[in-house]
Amino acid sequence: MYIADMNMDEFAKCLKRLDTAIIPIGMTEAHGHHCPLGTDMIIPRHILRLINERIGHKVLIAPEIPYGHSWTLGIYPGTIDIPAEVFGEYVYHVGKGLAKWGVRKVILFNGHGGNIPTLSIVMERLADIGLATILINWWKDYAEEIRSICEGQGHAGEDETSAVLAIDSKLVDMSRARTNWQRAIGDMRYPAMGKDTMTHAMTGDATRASGDKGHTIYRLITPKIIELIDKFQAGDWII
Template sequence: MYWDQITTKNFLEHIIGHYDTAILPTGSVEAHGQHCPLGTDNMAPWYFAEQLENTYSDRILILPPVPYGHTPDLSVWAGTISVSASVLQQYVAEIGIGAAQWGIKNLILLNGHGGNTPALQAAMEQIAQENVRVVLVNWWLDFSQQILTITTSQGHAGEDETSVMLAIAPDLVHMDDASFNPFRPRYRMKGPGINDKSLRHATTGDGRLGTKEKGERIAAVVVQELSQLLERLWNDDLFERTS
């Protein structure tokens, strides 16, 4: 069910005590190459959340998304809006704490933007203090092994992300403007001139290789993995033995 579509009366009578799991999509508004929409990092996790709601509407609540993220490296590109990491951290933490007030014991942060990760990890610590189990999912990273059985590479507005957008919002993708960034940093770096190569065209990887068919396969894999995560969460099966 969608949290913001429920009335207060129905929330009191049918939600509290019956639903203990919520999903909070987080993303960003930022340049994605010259071919993908600024809201790519919001659209992908929201799509995945919608698919989960279709299957688990009687068990999960979908919170309204947090659409702005921490993306200073792309702030020079037209249309990008970046918020500070500290603001994002506190905002997400207070949302999670607010959800806990109404019975949420399991919260999945379904993230679409890598720059959000440090802030989300810090927010998790605050939310967990409210006796909530919090799981952070970076879909392109946590399921990278599976995605790379479908694509030859990954990247910001690259093959994998472009493919997903072609599958879920094809009218918003302009493949004639897709590009390839041949540079890959050897180290984690910040400083003058670095983004000219590391984020050339506001891209990493090769967006030209994206296809709708690949995107449909990636989306199916991500939803399958997220479904497994939910089942493991409910069965208290979040750890695996290494020996």
């Protein structure tokens, strides 16, 4: 159920029987010459639509956070980089705000890699005020499934581009899809890193993307995400 579609009485009533909310978190960022700036929000939005169809009766979906932190891609047109401290503080207060009305379990459903370190800190802060939080990074947590469909993964690469094509092929200009396999020798940060490693604001091989691959990704990972949400809600947290 989408919180934004409810009135305050419906929301209060829901909170009497539900204690779990999903916060969709994305980014507005350059995604190659071929994918839309909203890619990192468009994909989570679609996955959550599929999840809402299946288990919407038992989980609240909060309004989206469409801006995040992107240090590496800040040099490319359209990237709106929110400093990590500001972004983290904002997400923390969204979680705290939900807790005020009875939410006890928060799912951070993330579409952007640059958000991950900050969201880890947010989870610790939310745990410190009594909440249980789980971070779901769809392309990372289900990399094994995705790699059974796509040869490689990447920023606006084969997997992400396929995932957007499956939602709406008009959003992607495949004639501008490229390949970029350059990467740093390790986990590095240096001034020209975005230019060197994220050439054309993408990584991987977008030319191999297809809508069919995207549909298969959703078909494979959605039930697994639902399984994880079920466990999280049931308090079944330790393997």
